[in-house]
Amino acid sequence: MTCITCPIGCSLSIEREDGGSLVVTGNRCPRGAAYAREELLSPKRTVTATVRARTVVKAAEGGGGAELPRRVPCRTLSAFPRERVGELLSLLYGIELELPVERGKILVKDALGTGIDVIVTRSIA
Numbered sequence: 001m002t003c004i005t006c007p008i009g010c011s012l013s014i015e016r017e018d019g020g021s022l023v024v025t026g027n028r029c030p031r032g033a034a035y036a037r038e039e040l041l042s043p044k045r046t047v048t049a050t051v052r053a054r055t056v057v058k059a060a061e062g063g064g065g066a067e068l069p070r071r072v073p074c075r076t077l078s079a080f081p082r083e084r085v086g087e088l089l090s091l092l093y094g095i096e097l098e099l100p101v102e103r104g105k106i107l108v109k110d111a112l113g114t115g116i117d118v119i120v121t122r123s124i125a
């Protein structure tokens with residue numbers, strides 16, 4: 001795998017020893033080994049999404065004058081366990097926010113008991 005921790009992008013090789021421990025080579029610094037181990041053992045990703053706002057706006061030209069729901073962008077404050085991203089998105093897609101909303105507002109505290117908060121990333125009036 002390629003380490004994406006910094007722009008150098010070292011090519012990493014990972015082998016499992018007889019005792020079960022992982023041996024990482026190809027990394028120029030310790031962060032590469034940590035990245036490889038985390039990717040294999042408990043991969044995480046920053047999750048971005050949008051949630052529905054209660055206010056509706058008229059569609060722009062070409063929208064046929066229909067009313068469209070407004071969406072508010074959000075993201076996790078830190079990397080989130082990849083195997084639970086679907087669960088998190090289901091939670092976020094069920095939320096309806098009152099406007100106005102300020103950037104940085106905590107949308108979901110301790111999402112799914114992971115200790116990771118989800119915040120709003122843009123102020124919308």
Ligand code: SF4
Pocket residue numbers: 003004005006007008009010026027028029030031032033
């Ligand atoms: S192993 Fe270190 S030097 Fe190489 S890409 Fe990862 S962080 Fe950068």
